[in-house]
Every structure is written in C-alpha cells, then in structure tokens.
Amino acid sequence: MDRDGMFDIVAIGGGTAGLVTAAGSAGLGASVALIERDRLGGDCLWTGCVPSKALISSARVAHHFRDAAAHGLRPVRPTIEGADVLASVRAARAEIEPHDDPERFRAMGVDVVEGAARFVSPHEVEVDGRRIGARRFVIATGSRAAVPPIPGLEEAGYFTHAEAFDRDTIPASLAVVGGGPIGVELAQAFRRLGSDVTVVELLDRLMVREEPELGELLTSRLREEGIEVRTGHVVTRVDRAGDRRRVTIAAAGDAGGDNPAVAPETFEVDEVLVAAGRAPNTEDMGLDAAGVETAKGWVTVDSKLRTSRKHIFAAGDVIGGFLFTHVADHEARTVVQNALFPVRSNIDYGVIPWCTYTEPELAHVGLTEAQAVDRHGSAVSAHVYDIGNLDRAIAERAAMGRVKIIVGKGGRILGGHVLAPGAGTMIAEISLAMKAGVKLGTLASLVHPYPTMSEGVKRTADAYRRSTLTGWRKSAVDLALRVGRSMPP
Template sequence: MPRRHDLVVVGGGTAGIIAATTAARLGAGVALVERDRTGGDCLWTGCVPSKSLIAAAKTAHTMRSGAAFGIDAVEPRVDFAAVLAHVRGAIARIEPVDSPDALAAAGVEVLAGDAVFTSPRELRVADRRLRFRHAVVATGSSPALPPVPGLADSDPLTSDTVWDLTELPESLIVLGGGPIGCELGQAFARLGSDVTIVEAADRLLPREEPRASDALSAALTAEGVRVLTSTTVTAAEGDHGGSTLSLSGPDSPPTLSADHVLVATGRRPGSGELGLETAMVRLDDRGHVIVDAKLRTSNPAVYAAGDVTGKLPFTHVAGMHGSIAATNALLAPTRTIDHEKIPWVTFTDPEIAHVGLTEHQARQRHGDGVRVRLLEHDDVDRAITEHATHGFTHVVLDGKHRVLGATIVAPRAGEMIAELTLLTTRRGRLRDLASVVHAYPAWSDGVWHAAVAEANSALQARPLRQITRALLHLRRLRS
C-alpha cells in the first residue's frame, strides 16, 4: 500500500504552487500533480504576457502623444514579432520561480499527469495511487465560448490562443467588455489594429461604478476603439482567414467583419474529469467546487482554491486561497477569507481599481446612511503635470464614516487603492488618512485629498464649531 501524503495538491498554477510550498515549509509531506506545465494561466497566458503586451502598447501610444508636452508626435513602427519576443522574454524571466525544479528544491514532489480521484482519500496519476490525509483542488479555469451559432467553427482567438498570433491583426473584434477584453482590446488598438469591442451589457466593466465604465469608454473611443454596448452576437461564420458576426443592438451594424475575433466573455472551471463525485466533493450548476469561507469542500479532507471555486478570478486571490487552504488543512481550519474586501485592478489606461462595495451595493445593504466622497482629479497636482486629470477617487462610506468600498480611475490606480483596501478591511474611517503625511507630488494625493475633504467636513460640523467658538471665547477672556 502506498504511503499517505499529508497533502496532495492537484493543479500547478498560482493557487496550487502556493498551497504546496506553504505545506512544504510547514514540514508536511506534499505532492503536486500538474497535467501540463507549472505556472498556470498567470504565467503563460494571463497576467505576465498581457501586462507585457500592455507595456509595449503604452510605449507606442506615448510616442503618438508627445504634442501635449511640447514633443513632436511620432507614429511608431511596430515590429509585432519583436513585441511578442518581449512578451516571451518576460515569461522566460519569471518561469524558473514556478518551475518543477524550484518546487522540488522547496520540498514538493512534482508529478506530471492527469489526477483522478478514486475515493474520498485517494487519487490516481497514471498507474500510481496517491493516498492523502488532505488534498487541495486548484485546477483553475479556461476560456469558454458563448453558445453563438457558428462561433466555435470560425476559429476564434481566446486569451489562451491570442499569443499564438504571428502577425498583428489589421482588424480585431473583441467579444466581451470585461477586464480581459478591455485590456487586450486597448493594447492591440495602440499597436495598430482596428479594434471593435462588443459587450452585451449596457456598459463596459458592468461590475464597476458606472462613472468608471463611462471614463474607460471615453478613453477607448478617444483612441479610436469602437465600443458597441447592449449588443449581442446572433451568429458567426468564417475561419482563420477572417470572420463575420451578425449583431443585434440599438447602435450596432447588422454585421461586422474582421481578420480575427477574440472571445473574452467568460471562463469555465477546470473541474471536469477529476472524479470529484467519487471524492464526495459537491459542485454547483456551473461546475465550480463549492467551498465555505475556510475553503473546505463537502469532503472534510478536501479543500479547493483559486478559479475552480468560482470566487474572484484573480491571481492574488488564488495565491491567498492556496495559503489558507494549506494551513487550514494541515494545522486547523481557522483562517477565512472575505471576498468582498479584496481589491482588483483593470490594467487599462487609465487603470480602474476597486475594493469593497459599490455605491449601489452599499445603499442596498446599508440604506440611506450611505455617503459618497468623490474627488475629481482636476486638482491633483501630479495629474495636472501628466495631463491626466480625467480620473477620480470615489469612496463609499457608512453612517459612521467608515469605508465600505472605493473605486479609483487614474494611471496608477492599482497602487493608489492599497490604503483604501486597508481601511475597507479594518473598517477604518477615511478621514483618519488626513493626518498621515503623504509624499508630494504623488498619485496618492488623490486619496489623501479625499481624506482631507472628509476631515474638513467633520471640522465644519455644527456641534464642533460651537464648541470651538466657546473655547476660543474663553481664551480671549483669559488673555
């Protein structure tokens, strides 16, 4: 009979790697099973390549935008093969950190192959049986095509396959106006593609504050991206030589053609063919593994982490999931995660960062006591120096002045959101930041100015003003 592992991790993406290395550092006997290559979507098809492409595209955009700064604008010559070499170079630089060799050096046994659960406490990899005290399912997700007639046969691109392009598309239709669609759509447009984004909802980024959606739509339109919202695709035809879509929407043409169609409308969990029903692990209707706040499944010996749970589909969430799942499994199930207080960033230009509740969500939950502190970036000196004053800081507060959520639109919104994430997590008050000295001139001035405005409102409140006047009157009498 094979020995029993303390922990077996299925999946070698961010969640699986963090779970396995955390367990190894705790001294556990741990094995990680990966069917393809360690590193997951983030390294190979997600965060690393997309942000590398965005960086190249931003450089091209900067060359075109010099006139505002007294510099002659130059139309860049984009060598798409060299751009992709830059993307692959970034992947190659980071890949060793997530490699099987690095995992083995950390004390993790790495097994290549497909894992299939054969009982609640055992799984099989090829002809090898692995018995475990606990397991973590971290098999991620993959792009899903919407059920549009003819779409699957028209050879569309996805966030997985777009990196196989060898030439810059002359024209590109992006299906889906979420973070992936907007990021890649803007990047390809800046590199020189004629881009149209098609979104079924009435605005881009439907999960964000409407003001943020409007700001991004305006920025994309100003750069030549065609944005079609409230538009559905009813049929598709074509192949690798080009595609034509039939559209239905108030402002859309009846058909739209392009060299390529990039589908960014959703993802499916990687839970199939794992034999999870044999392991007594329950799934929801979409195939996500059902977990509680401690990431336990319906089988007390099995935890799940990352995209396969259907929670927030971000790398930083997957990493935290992996750490929580491993420590809860090996030590005691005491750690929890509150997904409502996790920040996320859409890395367009401008960036859109969010944490906590939107204004609408807050009013539904907390009623009329909710207030919003809105600061336009017209008066943020750093924004003025960079001709980037169209952003804003939007903070949602409860009746006790505590931060419930925030949205920032700015070139460095991803960094600016950190302080507001801390306040959201710790139920802190926005005005508490007013007494914290911030470096000047920095983009964080946007958050600080909002905090100062909140503090000034408190100082001008009628009871406090009356007390202050009384104290000043007494001091005048004494002097």
C-alpha cells in the same frame, strides 16, 4: 510520504493556488505532492497576468510615442512589427518562468508529478497509472475562457486570451466579444498596437462590477482612443468571409430578431477575440468517485474551503467567486492552515481589492455606492476627488481620472474606487484602512509625499472632513475662529 504511502497533502493543479499550497506546506515540514497536467505557473504565468501586462506595457510605449506632443516632444508614429512585440512579451514571461520551475519546488521537497489527476477514491488519485494517496487533497485546477455558443463561431475561427500571446501577428482589425476586464485590457492594448477594435458587450455598460461613473469615464477614454464600443448588443453570428470574419450583432433585447424594425448589423474584421467569462476546469477529474459536489462545474466549499468531503479542500478559480491571482494566493494560505493543523479559520473575503490594468488603471475594493446604500441605507455618503486637479497628474499630462470613497456611519470606509495611473497601487492604502478599521477622516491627517498620485486619496479624505462640518461642528469651528481673531498675535 510516510511509511503507509500517504502524503500529508496533495495539490492538484500547478497554478497560483496549487503552488502556494505546495510551497507553504513543504515549508512547514509536511510531505507534499503537486500534480500538474501541463506547465507549472498556470493561467497567470502563461496566458494571463504576466503576458498581458507585458503586452500592455508595449502598447503603452507605442501610445506615448504618438502622444509625445503633450510633453513638448515631436510625435513619432512607431513602426510596429507584431512578431517582435509578441516575442518581447514571451521574453518577459520566460524571465519570470523560473519562479515556478518544477526543480525549484522539488528542491523544497515537493514531489512534482506531471500528468492529469483523476480521483479513484476519496483518498487516492491516479496519474498515468500511478496511484497517489493522501490524508488531505487540494483541488486547484483553475478556470479557462468560456466560449459562448455563437452560431458559426467555431467554423469561422477565434482566439481567447489563452492564445493571444503565442501568436506572431497583431490583427489589423479585431472584434472583442465581452466588455469585462480581460476584454477591455486587450482591446486597448491591441488598439494601441495598431488594430481597429470593436468591443461588443451584452450589458448596457462595460466593466459592470465597477463603480458606474468611473466605468463610464474609462469607456469615454477608450472611445477617444478610437475603440468602437457597442454596449447593449449581442453577437448573433460569425461567418467566414474569405480570410476575414463577418460579425453579426443585434440589440440585446432583440437577439432573436423578433422585431423587424430593428435590423441586425454586420461588420467585417480580421479576427475575433472571445472574452466572455470563465468556466471551471473540473472535467474528467473523477469528482464523483471522491464524493466532491459541484454547482455548474464549480467546486462548492464551506467557509474553511472544505468541499463536501471534509478532507478535500479547494482554492483558486475552481471555486468561483473572486477569480484573481491574489485571491487564489489568499485562499491557499487559508487551506494550508486548515488542512495541516487542528485549529481552523474561516476564509476572510472582507477586503478584496482588484485592478483592471488599462490606462488609466481602474481599481476597486469593497462596495460600490449603490451596494452600500442598499445595505446600509441613508447613513452612506460618497466623496469624490477628480485626478485632473492633482498636481502630479497635471505634471504627468495624465489629468484624467477620479477617486471615489464610500463611507458609512462615523466615517467607516465601505468601498474605494480609483481611476488613475497607478490605481492598483493607490487602492492598497484604502484597503489597509478598511482592514484596520481606520476611518476616512484619519486618512486626511496622514502625510503623503508630494507630488504623488496617492495624494488623490488624501484629497478625497479632505472632502469628507469638510462635509462633516455641519450643525454644531460648524458652529464650533466658527466660534473658534472668532476667538482666534480676538487673540493678540
């Protein structure tokens, strides 16, 4: 803080966007304060990325015990104690927690302030009676699980991902409201840990942001594992039934019960998990006092991540858009440059990969085929390779999945989609190619180690190359072959 009591930058919110902003700014020599009302680490550390992947790992081990016959081993029905599984999840989280420890940031020179911040003017916030001024602010308060207004839900009781990892039991039966990434990941994990699971999704398919054919393949896998999937349905009511919950669902087009020929359905479960979208954490922040505009609670920003007050920036989930930890990191890095230096840059969302950590994983970058055709027309083509044909997948007994790469004119990659073990790692190669302007045909000439899942990307590129051998190109190849046959050995 300088002599007039002003920090160079104050980050409000100790999740990924706030932590990266604070660490990056302090590393450049700026005076920084970081305000957090709960615990540093945010949703990612405490209730999201970290514990969910730990739970998924435990569930994968349990599944592989049961599936051991495929590997020539005697199947084992594991004994699953929910308290032990969830304790192991929290232990993994505790091992990562020091990365976000307040003392670590204080050692960087960051003034870590515990409490809820509220703007009292455009250049000042108040935290538990302390006034904190800054030349630049960054709003990085994140998001939380949105809870739909389902009649009876509050009274019957439910949990979200925020409570999923601090419990001590695996429910014997579970209704999951929502078929997006969070709902699908946890549905598979709880099923593999012994729950009878029903997923209810309003839309006509799960994972609606994904390439449809890959989403359908994943849905078939979930059903094979015993998950009941009810797409095109909405939960209309939840009631308490002793120690259980009675869930009423209806076809999405008849949620009001106007069609007497379509009777609502009911089923009972032990618990209800709500995974039906996100809501921004912007309440009680005094944004009006700061002159910061919002849209349905989400902070609005320009291409430089400035709010309606140009000295106040925002990053991470609170601005909507791509609600991912790695995007929050990307946005925070842009904010550090734009908040501290006179030369400012626009945020680049051109190549944003993401992954849903089911088994197999489902990864995505760029456009789906339908989106590409809509934007680029008849120049678009799609090239596919089935993971089931890949040597490594067969050897791993994991021969289920697909690579699909969408290209435009001249082989420019417009989108990539991978359903495979390790898809989250495989998508990085496609992302790099898109970022660097490398065309799909070039990936066919890139040497990949054998045997690996990443060969699936190369095989897809091979399919693209073969598809270009038409017209004069095919004639040239035929001519070259005839000349080659006539040459002496």
